[in-house]
Amino acid sequence: MNMFLKTEILKAISFRNPVKLPFSYWVLVFLRFVxxxxxxxxYIHPDEFFQNVEVIAGDLFAIDISRTWEFNPKFPIRNIFIPKMILCPPLYFIRLVNPYAKHYLNVDLKTPFYLVVIPRLFICFLSLINDYCLYxxxxxxxxxxxxxxxxFASSYVVIVYCCRSFSNTxxxxxxxxxxxxxxxxxxxxxxxxxxxxFLKEKYEQAATAVEKVKIFKLSTHLPSHSLNKVIVLSTVVVIGIFNRPTFVGFAFPPVFFWLHRGLGSKVVGFKDFHYRIFTFMLCGVPTALLLILVDSGYYGYITMADVESLKVSWDSWVxxxxxxxxxxxxxxxxxxxxxHPRWLHLAVNVPLLFNVLGIxxxxxxxIHTYRFVRGQYxxxxxxxxxxxxxLFSLVIPIAVLSLFPHQEARFIIPVLIPLIYLFGNHLHTNESDGPKTRRFKTTFRYTWYALNALLTIFFGFIHQGGIYPFANSLFHEIKNNYGVHTHVITTHSYSIPTFLLQLESTTKVYKDKKTGHKYRVAPTTFLYKYGSMPMQHLFVKVDDVLTNAEMLLHDYKKKYRFYVASPCSLDQDIRMAAAKYHYFELREEISYYPHFCTEAFPKFPSSHDQFCIENNSKVRTNESRAVDLNMLQRISCFLKKFCLRIYRVEPNTKYRI
Known part of the structure; x- marks a missing residue:
């Protein structure tokens, strides 16, 4: 018993005075924040905006947003409690501090830069919870x-994914x-x-009643452990499931091991096991009911009037x-x-996310499977x-998620914690390692750092990298040209996060202070998202938008600006499709580098590619020029196609009424 108390005291002291962490780790953490x-x-995936921060910003700032189908009140599939708890603090900070920042510092926090950085910075702080748990x-x-x-801190999953507002984060x-x-x-x-x-064995061996009493008293001082932290455990599981129901696959191994603690020993039997299950499920009920109540109220299934009048039925809950x-x-x-094929997680996503450690x-x-089959238990x-x-927390979630035919790499990023615990130390040499083992481990470690650095640059700055700067310039243009209708068509790229533009709400009812009349603001900015629509169909949409804008200009003097945003790799297709419409013309406004998108991966130009002309600022529809390119020029031209090009659509003055 004294040994047990001494162990517990030493453990408590070690947590109150933690061992100093290595300087290189703090450098990596600092780099994460920088x-x-x-x-x-x-821009990794539209879900990093549209599944969380877009919706919460719309609720908090009363602005126009793009509310995706997951939040459709008729059939909502996303819980609102977790996004609000995580994203409301940084967004509310912006709303609260912005008037003072504008007045005293002349800094507007409701701009794309701060709307992107402040929520991510808060999530970045939360990501340290992962580091702490591993420690x-x-x-x-x-x-x-x-x-x-x-x-762990050098993984691009932590540096990039864990600082974004993904539900997977x-x-x-x-x-x-x-x-x-x-x-x-x-x-x-x-x-x-x-x-x-040990005490039970000593109790049975005791020769006298006095010794048995002493041993019995010692056993009564042992702390309770069977239901240890059951309330916290069940609460975390329920919240995780409401955040993403796939959390069942992640929660199963830890809950299974929690239920089986000590099973098979002399003091823990199946009675304790069933008692734990019952208590675990019972403790999760209040949290589940609370989250159901929050969702039902948010999506309009139940109101305070319904509660007060007791008009509550099964249809009042979601x-x-x-x-x-x-x-x-x-x-x-x-x-x-x-x-996707069911082997995608194992064959592609695991090496992509975890490279050396995944392999x-x-x-x-x-090897473990081979030993199990051979009976080498x-x-x-x-x-x-x-x-x-x-090991089970690594294998089971990937196996469960592999059963579903829709598989994205970000779905399995939580397994990084057990993966690092099991294999993270394998990239560092030990004193017992031989020369060959040391060389292998050193090679693997440098490969890990190099690949994660490259993937951080790619996913952090290159993948769909033109959308944010375009949204930033669009925000300032809308702000500086208030009342001018702005039409933007995006093709073969991700959607522009609407909340970054801070568009005045068109659903909110305003009241005139003088007359008392209620009114709504008419929309002035229109975003059209056409995905990977073929060019001939896309320009039918361009024609329709331009026609409507010209009618409003002619009838109501509504000025407008009309842009088409497309990857530079589609420049030739854009020009050829636009050439068929003689009553309007495209004028290249600006290009944003770099911008990588798999939807329009550029082809490597031939030596006579007539569209590889440097500093081409205007779209030529009638001029054809053959260019004899050497290899360096072809490579340079190929790399220049990784950009997002913005075209201005204007009617040809010859055909204007």
């Missing part, structure tokens, strides 16, 4: 946390917290069960995770978002150990 503040111009688990089980933290935080809770519970249970069995499962169980819905994990798991990790927990 790259967030720059800001990162890269605590390593210290708790006596593992080398220095090497693991450096590998929030899922990773909940998963890290869950792993830490279960790891602490397992550690405590192992110690308590060991001392409990369960967003259930709607999520219903939607994704329909193959026709998944087809709209793209179907190392696949090889190690293949003694060489496998112990099922109730921390290694077993991390």
């Amino acid at each position: 790259l967030t503040i720059l800001p990162q111009r890269g 605590r688990i390593c210290v708790l089980y006596g593992q080398n946390f220095r090497n693991r933290l450096k590998i 929030f899922e990773m935080i909940f998963f890290s917290i869950l792993l830490l809770i279960v790891a602490e519970c397992m550690s405590l249970s192992d110690k308590v069960i060991y001392h409990n069995e 369960v967003t995770p259930l709607n999520f499962l219903r939607y994704n169980s329909d193959m026709r819905n998944l087809t709209q978002h793209g179907l 190392l994990a696949v090889v190690t798991l293949a 003694s060489k496998l990790p112990r099922i109730q150990s921390i290694t077993g927990l991390m």
Whole structure:
């Protein structure tokens, strides 16, 4: 018993006075914040804006936004509580501080730069929870946390993904917290069960009643562990499921290990196991009811008047995770978002996200599978150990998510925590390593750093990198030309986050102070998102928009500006399609570099590519010029096609009425 108390005291002291972290780790953390503040111009996926920050900004600032189908009140599939809890603080900070910043500092916080950076900076602070959880688990089980933290902090998943407002980013935080809770519970249970069995054995061996009484009193001082942190555990699981129902796959291994703590020992039996299950489910009910109530109120299924009049029925409630499962169980819905082979996560996404460590994990798991088939169970990790927990927490989520035919790389980013714990130390040499092993580990470590640096640059600054600067310039143009109608068509690129433009709300009802009449503001900015529409169909839309804008100009003197945003690789197609319409012309406004998009990957130019002309500022529809290019010029021309080009659409004065 004294040994147990001494162990607990030493553990408490070690957490109150943590070991000094390596300087290189703090450099990587500082780099994470610096790259967030720059800001990162890269645009990984529309969901980083439209699933969270776009909706919350619309609610908080009362501006026009693009509310996607996931938030349709008729069939909502996204919980609103978690995005509000995470994104309301930074956005409310902008709303609260902005008047003072404008007055005293002449700084407007409601500009694209601050609207992007401040929420990301807050999420970047939250991402340190992942670092802390990994650190605590390593210290708790006596593992080398220095090497693991450096590998973790240098991952581009942490630097890029974990600083964006993805629901997967929030899922990773909940998963890290869950792993830490279960790891602490397992550690405590192992110690308590060991001392409990020891005292029970001594009690049976005691010769006198006095000795038995002393041992019994000692056993009563052992801390309770069976239901340790059950309320926190169940709350995190429920919140994680409402954030993303796929969290079931991530939560299953930690919850399974929490339920099985000590099972099979002399003091823990199946009665304790079933008692834990019942208590765990019961403790999750209040949180689930609260989140259902929040969603039902937000989407208009229930109001305070309904509650006061007791007009509440089954139709007054909405369960967003259930709607999520219903939607994704329909193959026709998944087809709209793209179907992928079920091996994509393992063969493509794991190496893409985790490169060297991902390949190392696949090889190690293949070896474990071979040993299991051959019956070499003694060489496998112990099922109730921390290694077993991390191994199952790595394998099970990827296996579960691989069952669904729609697979994106960001879906599996939470498994980075168990992956780093299991294999992060394998990239650093030990004293027992031979010369060949040292060379391999050194090579792997430098490969890890190099690939993550390149992928940070690519996803952080190059992928769809023209959208943010275009939105920034569009914001200032709209602000400086108030009342002028602005039409923007985007093609073969991601959608412009509408909240960055801070458009005046067209749904809010205003009241005239003098007359008392109520009115709404008419829209003046129109964003048209046509995805990868073929050019001949796209210019039919261009023709329609221009015709309507010209009619408003002629009838109501409504001035307008009309832009088409397209990747530079489609410049030839744009010109050829525009040449068929003689009553309007395209004029190149500006190009934003770099801008990489798979929707319009450029072709490598031939030696006689007539469209590879440097400093081509005007779109020529009638001029044809053959260009004899050498290899360097072809490579230069190819690289210059990785940009977003903005065209101004104007009617030809010859045909104007």
